[in-house]
Amino acid sequence: MLNRVSKILIPLLSLMWLNSAAQIASAETPQEKGLRIATEADRVDRGWESARVALHMVLISPNGQKTTREVRMQYLEGKEAGDKSLSIFDSPKDVQGTAFLSFSHALQSDEQWLFLPALKRVKRIASTNKSGPFMGSEFAFEDLSSSEIEKYSYEFLRDETIDNQDCYVVRNFPQYEHSGYSHRDVWIDKKHYRVLRIEYFDRKGQLLKTLEQHGHRQYLDKYWRADKFYMANHQTGKSTELHWSGFEFGLGLTDADFNQNTLMRAR
Amino acid sequence: MFFLRWKSCLAGSLLVAVLPCSHAAIDLRGSVGLEARAFTELDFVQSSLALETEWYWESGDSSIAWKLKPFARLDNRDDERTHADLREFFFQYANQRWEFRAGINKVFWGVTESQHLVDVLNQTDYLEGFDGEDKLGQPMLQLTSVNDWGVIDAFVLPYFRERKFPGQDGGFNYQLMLNTATGEQAFKAHWLDAEYESSQEDKHVDSAIRYSHFIGPIDVGISYFSGTARDPLLAIARVDQQEQIAYWSQTYLQMTQWGITLQATLGAWLLKLEAIERDWSAENYSALSAGFEYTVYGVSEQGADLGLLLEWNHDSRGDQATSPNQNDLFAGMRYSFNNPQSSEILMGVSTDLDNRRSSMGKVEASHRLGDSFRLSIDAWFFNSDDATDPVYLFSEQNFIQISLEKFF
Structure with a gap:
């Protein structure tokens, strides 16, 4: 699949260098342009290999009541297949030590295991439901x-400026049959290809949630990551803040750091 | 090469353990819980306080670790249930290919929910719960080899731990109703010293090996155990009519047991199988637990999930089985609210297919309070009017339990 995309992509990209952007835009359909933008956003974020980050979550109820969660995560960038991740829960305290291993796949269900420290049990869990909270x-x-x-098909919608940054707005249609969304609209800034905003539409096509990403920082002079995500659910009035900290890249992790044994030892 | 490195690491860790070292912090966590159990037929409430702590230290590169996990419970009615145990106390060396552990530990093998046939390394902590979910720490040496083609775990288990039974004044006291000249009388249980088939008794060195792997949606495990069976054969050795005491004997036989666990994770379906083949000086037998868990997602506006469980349990010994699961069907339901408090309700009923009047069931509900408390309500009922059915022993032990745990 990746190969097929790059077969389309490489001529496209070389065309882009040879001709002016305006000529391309006129030759391209909105679908081709959407794919080109998504492909470029993917390309500029390739090569980080492995990463580690700490996540502080704040769950906010409609009346403003806050609940917090702490999770540490490490990732392995997928070459052929999807990424692998290992998450360790530190809070709430009753689930402290619980760890979660996931091998993500674009079009099939992910492979996921949960380690329950009280029982010392590794459970393979059903992962059809990527739309679950x-x-x-x-x-x-x-x-x-x-x-x-490959997770989406694309359609370029328009150019738009938000927070003084020129963006492409690209509609993504999930290709995974059990996705919770009919589509999502993604604002990507033209300069660095960073995601600034995503609007999620439920399966009936109604606006469900809006995600805003703030405080982007560049790591290793290449990879942009936001410090803060803010997700508002328009249908329930609830919202969630994600605060990311301590990003580390290029840790030299390998597949051997992401298996059921490392899951059981995770601390 | 590996052993060389391991040796130097061990020396390093001992050095660090001896010398105060600023970066080697000990990670401490644990829980303290209050529990009250009301036995509705027996007409008493049993309350207790439990404390579990976990002390963990690892070297900077995580290759060496020490873990200590003591547990204790204080019970207001039952002196036997007031007990303490070292759940874990081990040294660990691990790299990407090998793991070595020495000390007291707990190892779980299994995939099904209604019973754990294959899981035989640790003794059940019967004082904590009769359902076999709680385990005593087991002294062991464990060597693990992690390969592309699967994981091999090899165990040497140099010491055996007896099952401990609750005392006369608490729940699950094995009290018997027996017919005497003066009518039906209650006979209290008195536990005789454990008897062993092996002359080495609890010093018999057991061994086990397990292979596990996953290929796509299939997770598989094959295990072999040779040594002292963790489940004793129970019998009434003699009855003292005058004092109204039944003397129970518990005998531990030597066994070899093959086990297999299999799970296929297909979309919202989990198909599960556990099977064993046991050879020992009692009747050899095979047993099976097979079924599924199916999840219906997003059944509420808030995104709650409903899990449906069905498991069939079979034992080739039929009526002679020591477990109540000789031909039983377990049907259960798990409702996860997926809310910030992680509220969950689990219900299940196990019905004897040979004797429809024998059944047992449970309801477990839990809800987080604040960031670090968890409130749980558990209720169990037992129903049997056949004195030869293992469930019959519990037929007056229906209880409802409320517990509040603080985690730190």
């Missing part, structure tokens, strides 16, 4: 998983 938050599992190109 992550730790009771407004983020679904699919909102936090890696964004392989």
Whole structure:
């Protein structure tokens, strides 16, 4: 699949260098332009290999009541297949030590295992439901998983400026049959290809949630990551903040750091 | 090469353990819980306080670790249930290919929910719960080899731990109703010293090996155990009519047991199988637990999930089985609210297919309070009017339990 995309992509990109952007735009359909933008966003974020980050979550109820969660995560960038991730829950305290291993796939169900420390039991869990809430938050599992190109089909909608940054607005249609969304609209800034905003539409096509990403920082002079995500659910009035900290890249992790044994030892 | 490195690491860790070291912090966590159990037929309430702590230290590169996990419970009615145990106390060396552990630990093998046939390394902590979910720490040496083609775990288990039974004044006291000249009388249980088939008794060195792997949607495990069976054969050795005491004997036989666990994760379906083949000086037998868990997602506006469980349990010994699961069907339901408090309700009923009047069931509900408290309500009922059915022993032990745990 990746190969097929790059077969389309490489001539496209070389065309882009040879001709002016305006000529391309006129030759391209909105679908081709959407795919080109998504492909470029994917390309500029390739090569980080492995990463580690700490996540502080704040769940906010419609009346402003706050609940917090702490999770540490490490990732392995997928070459052929999707990314792998290992998450360790530090709070709430009753689930402290619980760990979660996921091998993500674009079009099939992910492979997921949960380690329950009280029982010392590793459980393979069903993962069809990528639309289920992550730790009771407004983020679904699919909102936090890696964004392989094959996961969506694309349609360029318009250019728009938000927060003084020129953006492409690209509509993404999930290719995964059990996705919780009919589509999502993604604002990507033209300069660095960073995601600034995503609007999620439920399966009936109604606006469900809006995600805003703030405080982007560049790591290793290449990879942009936001410090803060804010997700508002328009249908329930609930919202969730994600505060990311301590990003580390290029840790030299390998597949051997992401298996059931490392899951059981995770601390 | 590996052993060389391991040796130097061990020396390093001992050095660190001896010398105060600023970066080697000990991670401490644990829980303290209050529990009250009301036995509705027996007409008493049993309350208790439990404390579990976990002390963990690892070297900077995580290759060496020590873990200590003591547990204790204080019970207001039952002196036997007031007990303490070292759940874990081990040294660990691990790299990407090998793991070595020495000390007291707990190892779980299994995939099904209604019973754990294959899981035989640790003794059940019967004082904690009769359902076999709680385990005593087991002294062991464990060597693990992690490969592309699967994981091999090899165990040497140098010491055996007896099952401990609750005392006369608490729940699950094995009290018997027996017919005497003066009518039906209650006979209290008195536990005789454990008897062993092996002359080495609890010093018999047991061994086990397990292979586990996953290929796509299939997770598989094959295990072999040779040594002292963790489940004793129970019998009434003699009855003292005058004092109204039944003397129970518990005998531990030597066994070899093959086990297999299989799970296929297909969309919202989990198909599960556990099977064993046991050879020992009692009747050899095979047993099976097979079924599924199916999840219906997003059954409420808030995104709650409903899990449906069905498991069939079979034992080739039929009526002679020591377990109540000789031909039983377990049907259960798990409702997860997926809310910030992680509220969950689990219900299940196990019905004897040979004797429809024998059944047992449970309801477990839990809800987080604040960031670090968890409130749980558990209720169990037992129903049997056949004195030869293992469930019959519990037929007056229906209880409802409320517990509040603080985690730190």
